[in-house]
Amino acid sequence: MQVDFYQLGGTPAEQVIASLAGKLLAQGQRLLVVAEDEALLSRLDRMLWDQGPASFLPHGIAGGTDDARQPILLSTSEDAPNQARNMLIADGVWRDAALSYDRSFFLFDAPTLEGARLAWKLLAGREGVERRYWAQNEGRWSQQA
Known part of the structure; x- marks a missing residue:
């Protein structure tokens, strides 16, 4: 399982989430x-x-009747009724439930930096x-570690 830590800088979280979601959807995930x-x-x-008709990302907020059909589901819960195998933590608060997915994305900013550092350390060497x-x-994302 892969965990990608994204340190937010000048780009708003919503833009980063839309970009990552778009890439996953393009891969059929x-x-x-x-x-x-x-x-x-x-x-x-x-x-x-x-986003406009050319870049619309199909999604829904959890709690609706069509949750299972949503390619992107926005939720306060770590459960995925849409059968997602990818989880994105958007609020900078680490959740161990992320480890039950194939891939997780953890977005954090300056106020949540210490929690992200702790999560990074706790996952070090984990099988x-x-x-x-x-x-x-x-303005471009680059892998630092």
Whole structure:
């Protein structure tokens, strides 16, 4: 299982999430986006709808009747009724449930940096877990570790 740590800088979380989600959808994969903050999920919902017809990302907020059909599901829970094998933690709060997915994305910023460092250390040497750390350099993502 792979965990990708993304340190947010100047790019808003919603943009990074939309980019990652778009890449996963292009590969025919599903995604569960998790955050405790329902306001963040609402902002992300609006952004994904407002991408325009050429870049619309099909998605839904968990709790609807079509959760199982959603390629991208936004939720406050770590459960994936859409059968996603990819989880994205959008609020910078590590959840061990991420380890039950094939691949997880962990987004964090300056206020959640210490928690991200702790999660990085706790996953070090853990059998079956591959960690990657990404940061932005001149607007482009590059793998740092």
